[in-house]
Amino acid sequence: MSSPLRSTPTTSAVGPLDGLSLRDRLDLAARLAGRLVAHVLRPANAAAVERLVGYVRSESVVPAGEVDPERYAAVTRDCATDLLVHAGPRDERGSLVRRLLAEGSWGAVHGPGGEGEDDGTDPAGLVLDAAERALLEQWRDGGVLGHFIVTDLVDEHAVLHNLEDDLDYRVFTGHSEIRAVALAPGLPLSGRVLPVGAVWVFASTPAVFLPDAIEGVVHGVVALLTSSPSPAFRNPRTLARARELVADHHRAFLDLFGDVVVEGTASHVVDCCLRFKDRVGAPAEEFALLGALRDERWLPDDAADPDDATFALVHHPVKGLRLLDWYAQLREVHTAPLLPWKPRRLAQVLADPDAPSWVLALLAERHPDHLDVLYRTASGRPGLTWARDGAALLRDREPAPGRDEPGIVMAASVMCRVPPPGWS
Numbered sequence: 001m002s003s004p005l006r007s008t009p010t011t012s013a014v015g016p017l018d019g020l021s022l023r024d025r026l027d028l029a030a031r032l033a034g035r036l037v038a039h040v041l042r043p044a045n046a047a048a049v050e051r052l053v054g055y056v057r058s059e060s061v062v063p064a065g066e067v068d069p070e071r072y073a074a075v076t077r078d079c080a081t082d083l084l085v086h087a088g089p090r091d092e093r094g095s096l097v098r099r100l101l102a103e104g105s106w107g108a109v110h111g112p113g114g115e116g117e118d119d120g121t122d123p124a125g126l127v128l129d130a131a132e133r134a135l136l137e138q139w140r141d142g143g144v145l146g147h148f149i150v151t152d153l154v155d156e157h158a159v160l161h162n163l164e165d166d167l168d169y170r171v172f173t174g175h176s177e178i179r180a181v182a183l184a185p186g187l188p189l190s191g192r193v194l195p196v197g198a199v200w201v202f203a204s205t206p207a208v209f210l211p212d213a214i215e216g217v218v219h220g221v222v223a224l225l226t227s228s229p230s231p232a233f234r235n236p237r238t239l240a241r242a243r244e245l246v247a248d249h250h251r252a253f254l255d256l257f258g259d260v261v262v263e264g265t266a267s268h269v270v271d272c273c274l275r276f277k278d279r280v281g282a283p284a285e286e287f288a289l290l291g292a293l294r295d296e297r298w299l300p301d302d303a304a305d306p307d308d309a310t311f312a313l314v315h316h317p318v319k320g321l322r323l324l325d326w327y328a329q330l331r332e333v334h335t336a337p338l339l340p341w342k343p344r345r346l347a348q349v350l351a352d353p354d355a356p357s358w359v360l361a362l363l364a365e366r367h368p369d370h371l372d373v374l375y376r377t378a379s380g381r382p383g384l385t386w387a388r389d390g391a392a393l394l395r396d397r398e399p400a401p402g403r404d405e406p407g408i409v410m411a412a413s414v415m416c417r418v419p420p421p422g423w424s
Contacts, residue, residue: 005237007167009138009195016130022197025135026172029196032132033203036096039126040084048120052080052089078204082192084120086142086203096121097139100128135196143194143203144169146231147221149214150187157199158183163221164231166238169193171200183208188217230402242406246320252279253315260362262313263328269311273323276313316358320407324359334367334374343377350378350397357394364390 017025041049056076088095100123128136148160148169156174161167171193173183183189191206209217225232233239254260256279262272312327330349333342349355364371364386371386379393395403 005167005235007144007162007165007169007200007234008198009200016134020131022199025196026174026199026201028131028135029194029201032128032135033194033201035126036085037081037204039123040081040096040120045120045122048089049077049080049084052083052120053077055089056080056083075207078207082145082204086139086145086192088121089119094121095142096123096126097136097142099123100126100136101133101140138195143192143200144234145192147188147190147217147224148206150183150185150189152185153183160189160193162231163218164225165234166232167235169200170198171202172196173202186211186214188214190217228402229405229408233405239406242408243318246406246408247317249280249320250315250317252276253321255279260315261327263310266311269313269323272313273321276315276321314359314362316356316407318404318406319356319358322356322359322407326355327359330360331363331367334363334369334371336369338370338373343374346374346378347380350393353398357398360394361391 020028039045053076056079060076083089083095085096088098099121144162144165146162146164148162150158151161151168152159156172158171158173160169160171162169188209188211189206190209192203193200194203233242250260253276256276257272262269264272310325310328312324314322314324314327316322326349329345333346349360368386371390372384375386375390375393376382376384381389381393384390384393
């Protein structure tokens with residue numbers, strides 16, 4: 001079950017941490033992690049925490065009535081606290097860590113409760129010394145939030161295998177509320193680990209599951225990776241293999257259809273999609289195609305979509321396969337003449353995160369007639385020119401995480417690595 005790859009934090013051994021031993025750094029990390037949580041949970045921040053707790057519960061896939069009420073309350077509060085410290089409220093605003101590093105201007109005006117309410121990550125009153133700030137730099141990106149299996153125990157360290165990225169993490173447990181002696185090989189747990197030198201520490205007390213809960217944990221990880229592949233791509237070996245596989249698929253698509261775009265009626269596009277899938281087959285036993293916008297469940301149905309409805313099947317050498325129902329209209333937006341409705345329609349697409357930027361770039365390349373005026377009007381940027389600003393505009397409209405990730409995700413490997421009892 002152990003992976004040949006181990007995740008080692010990248011550190012810049014300069015500055016205030018230079019003179020500290022690993023033990024001193026671990027002591028510092030434990031104190032700092034505790035201070036961050038205490039700051040978020042201060043009485044003055046209670047309303048902001050409760051708002052985020054409510055949001056976490058509204059997004060939970062586990063009905064509150066199916067779990068112990070006290071356990072449910074504790075887990076959702078811990079999740080909200082973790083988001084505020086390390087990820088930011090609803091993953092949209094700056095975390096407390098990033099705000100302490102002065103990387104954002106979030107706060108009262110932008111709080112989820114409206115103008116005049118803070119979003120829960122106001123760093124005011126939390127003063128850091130030089131060593132704490134240097135350590136915080138290592139936590140800038142939130143460490144690693146994952147689902148783990150304990151594979152080994154050595155003194156005050158536990159070796160945790162992350163089911164999401166197939167990497168091993170050497171985690172110091174000495175200062176956490178969960179001691180190494182409370183762990184055992186094969187035990188599943190979930191939580192966030194943070195880098196400290198060559199090892200990791202728990203950001204807070206992880207959630208530990210009973211050994212017989214492994215089946216549910218694996219099911220959850222597979223569902224997570226299917227909807228959000230980013231964790232899997234922390235593993236450089238996995239990322240490289242995924243890029244290679246998508247490139248192979250792209251060549252197969254071009255060989256079949258002679259272009260990266262296939263347009264037509266619902267029946268035609270469905271037929272092309274099935275022909276492509278027959279060509280690539282099961283990509284590899286460790287991979288599963290990720291339909292980012294639509295998948296087999298969302299294929300157009302001739303009964304619902306008349307033959308005059310136009311669909312497009314588009315393939316990118318990195319982002320993979322997309323099935324689109326708006327491609328023809330957006331192609332018309334990019335062609336002459338430039339009518340008043342066209343910039344308005346493009347503005348809607350630019351604001352839609354589900355519309356991939358690479359499709360817009362493809363249309364711009366094929367239909368360059370009036371790009372400056374079209375994108376200048378749609379974006380509300382009077383001085384925009386496509387040649388100078390187009391690439392940056394398309395890049396910036398997509399979230400940085402996942403911007404360059406390949407369009408597949410590994411699911412079967414997770415199930416094979418930790419075969420749960422009775423898996424079928």
